[in-house]
Amino acid sequence: MGRVFVVNLVRFIVLIAAQVVLFKNMGYYNLASPFPYILIVFLLPIGTPNFILYVLSFLTGLTVDAFYDSIGLHASACTALALFRIFFHNITLDVDVKNSFETPALGNMGTKWYLPYIAIGTFVHHLVLFHMEYFSLSNYANTAMTILFSSIFTILLIILISILIYKRKSRLLSN
16 A cells, blocks of 8 residues: 555656646647646546545646646646546446556556547546636637647657556456
């Protein structure tokens, strides 16, 4: 249990630092901005209680908000991501897997489960984030393109990070 806490704390520090130092000023003409810090929420252990998951997701978003000078945008988007994660786990995982404390990583879950989990979750996060940021229906095409391109950019970065830290373990789900 202590090892899980330390691993998640290190993951939190590294991904927040990478987001703030490396990815904050990276973008493509305000159409694509990467937010790989959401991998923190994705990789929290499966058996994490819902209340703790919401609190950790909110604090993750609030930490990013502190560096981005945004008022609760990332916190609300990360909280929506936590809601998606709970829903996705409830409809796709067996009861015995839901009660485990495994990390839902690429090596544990396999690509058939992991890729839709990351793709849909990233889209949900970006949908909430950019709708709250723009908060307007004027020039909605630009908002939709920003959501789409930022989601694709973030998904590709998360997959790259997942492949770089990929560890082949016994699968929790059958392929």
